Amino acid sequence: xxxxxxxxxxxxxxxxxxxxxxxxxxxxxxxxxxxxxxxxxxxxxxxxxxxxxxxxxxxxxxxxxxxxxxxxxxxxxxxxxxxxxxxxxxxxxxxxxxxxxxxxxxxxxxxxxxxxxxxxxxxxxxxxxxxxxxxxxxxxxxxxxxxxxxxxxxxxxx
Amino acid sequence: xxxxxxxxxxxxxxxxxxxxxxxxxxxxxxxxxxxxxxxxxxxxxxxxxxxxxxxxxxxxxxxxxxxxxxxxxxxxxxxxxxxxxxxxxxxxxxxxxxxxxxxxxxxxxxxxxxxxxxxxxxxxxxxxxxxxxxxxxxxxxxxxxxxxxxxxxxxxxxxxxxxxxxxxxxxxxxxxxxxxxxxxxxxxxxxxxxxxxxxxxxxxxxxxxxxxxxxxxxxxxxxxxxxxxxxxxxxxxxxxxxxxxxxxxxxxxxxxxxxxxxxxxxxxxxxxxxxxxxxxxxxxxxxxxxxxxxxxxxxxxxxxxx
Numbered sequence: 001x002x003x004x005x006x007x008x009x010x011x012x013x014x015x016x017x018x019x020x021x022x023x024x025x026x027x028x029x030x031x032x033x034x035x036x037x038x039x040x041x042x043x044x045x046x047x048x049x050x051x052x053x054x055x056x057x058x059x060x061x062x063x064x065x066x067x068x069x070x071x072x073x074x075x076x077x078x079x080x081x082x083x084x085x086x087x088x089x090x091x092x093x094x095x096x097x098x099x100x101x102x103x104x105x106x107x108x109x110x111x112x113x114x115x116x117x118x119x120x121x122x123x124x125x126x127x128x129x130x131x132x133x134x135x136x137x138x139x140x141x142x143x144x145x146x147x148x149x150x151x152x153x154x155x156x157x158x
Numbered sequence: 159x160x161x162x163x164x165x166x167x168x169x170x171x172x173x174x175x176x177x178x179x180x181x182x183x184x185x186x187x188x189x190x191x192x193x194x195x196x197x198x199x200x201x202x203x204x205x206x207x208x209x210x211x212x213x214x215x216x217x218x219x220x221x222x223x224x225x226x227x228x229x230x231x232x233x234x235x236x237x238x239x240x241x242x243x244x245x246x247x248x249x250x251x252x253x254x255x256x257x258x259x260x261x262x263x264x265x266x267x268x269x270x271x272x273x274x275x276x277x278x279x280x281x282x283x284x285x286x287x288x289x290x291x292x293x294x295x296x297x298x299x300x301x302x303x304x305x306x307x308x309x310x311x312x313x314x315x316x317x318x319x320x321x322x323x324x325x326x327x328x329x330x331x332x333x334x335x336x337x338x339x340x341x342x343x344x345x346x347x348x349x350x351x352x353x354x355x356x357x358x359x360x361x362x363x364x365x366x367x368x369x370x371x372x373x374x375x376x377x378x379x380x381x382x383x384x385x386x387x388x389x390x391x392x393x394x395x396x397x398x399x400x401x402x403x404x405x406x407x408x409x410x411x412x413x414x415x416x417x418x419x420x421x422x423x424x425x426x427x428x429x430x431x432x433x434x435x436x437x438x439x440x441x442x443x444x445x446x447x448x449x450x451x452x453x454x455x456x457x458x459x460x461x462x463x464x
Contacts, residue, residue, distance in 0.1 A: 115265060117263070117264055117265050117285050117286070118264065118265050118266050119244070119262075119264040119265065119266040119267045119269075119270045119284075120266065120270075122243075122244070122264055123243060124243050124244060124245050124270060125243065125245050126245070126270055126273070138350070138353075139266065140269070141265070141266025141269050141270055142264075142265035142266035142269075142284075142285075142287060143166075143265070143266075143287065143350040144265075144349075144350055145349050145350050145353055
């Protein structure tokens with residue numbers, strides 16, 4: 001019996017080795033690529049599915065990246081922009097590890113504070129740090145709150 | 159209070175606050191007993207923004223305890239003008255002083271500074287963030303006049319950018335208070351402060367006019383609405399006029415209403431209020447010295463102020 005979900009994933013090509021970030025909230029795929037610093041110029045093989053029908057979410061996005069593993073801070077931000085996401089590690093076309101991501105206590109150095117008057121936006125030798133709340137993030141320095149839906153627009157990535 | 163620094167009113171428990179206010183009351187009762195209790199101590203005053211009351215009351219407080227102060231002076235005459243970071247400035251100054259008092263225009267500056275120094279550091283205002291020592295003297299004044307439990311407090315004016323408001327609202331959640339916030343729509347409390355109030359379970363209501371709530375208040379805390387917060391002069395004049403009070407306006411208030419203001423005022427409290435029994439803002443300003451003496455004594459004492 002064919003798993004219908006697997007069927008749907010076939011809409012984007014399978015990868016041999018790398019990471020599949022699945023069950024992303026619809027609309028977040030491009031933010032995830034931005035977070036990973038992937039714009040195609042590095043030559044990575046990347047597959048993106050957007051607004052794919054899903055049993056778990058009404059619609060989901062999915063990102064597949066060859067030969068790439070996520071750093072802890074990347075996973076941390078992923079957990080905030082899309083808490084339902086799962087990360088599948090693929091080797092030789094098989095999913096060898098499927099993990100849900102845990103929300104961390106802090107997210108360091110990947111977001112800029114939206115408060116322009118925050119000291120982290122001045123020329124000071126510090127990294128940004130956000131406390132993770134139930135439904136967003138909070139700057140550890142100025143206390144500014146960033147809602148989950150606003151996080152993607154403050155990604156401090158190239 | 160076993161803390162090395164005072165950065166935000168949100169870090170203060172009821173016990174912390176009462177310990178400072180009790181110490182301030184002891185100092186008030188017999189100021190001479192504290193003269194010389196911190197002989198030889200040097201307090202560094204680092205003000206990156208203008209200040210009269212806060213700077214001078216810290217200066218007086220340290221000297222009344224027997225210590226001395228060194229003052230960075232104005233930003234224009236300091237190395238900051240040459241582009242030095244705040245992190246470097248405080249790292250240098252901690253070598254000159256036993257404790258630092260910092261005022262800076264950026265939110266989060268005091269918190270950041272504590273990451274670079276080992277001496278106690280007191281936030282004397284960080285942008286539109288926090289001003290916790292003002293809150294301690296505000297609470298001391300409230301306690302002297304109406305107490306801190308079972309009281310209804312109205313906070314009026316610029317609630318969005320007013321750091322004294324942010325600190326006070328947070329600290330009041332430690333007590334049995336009902337808080338009313340009165341402001342124009344555009345100057346409502348910022349999201350971060352509302353979040354903290356909600357999390358603490360505080361009893362909070364918001365209003366756009368003082369008359370909606372004046373008769374219920376035990377304390378009315380007035381703050382200044384600044385011209386630069388509005389895009390044009392007419393809009394400012396229209397709005398600011400609605401948040402000014404005179405003695406006549408207070409006819410509808412309780413006789414026992416205490417009116418406070420962190421000062422400086424411009425025209426938000428008319429001079430005729432000064433002659434009423436409601437006016438406590440000069441008493442409030444005077445309280446800056448014993449309260450800051452108490453705080454410095456506790457931060458500088460080896461036992462951590464217990």
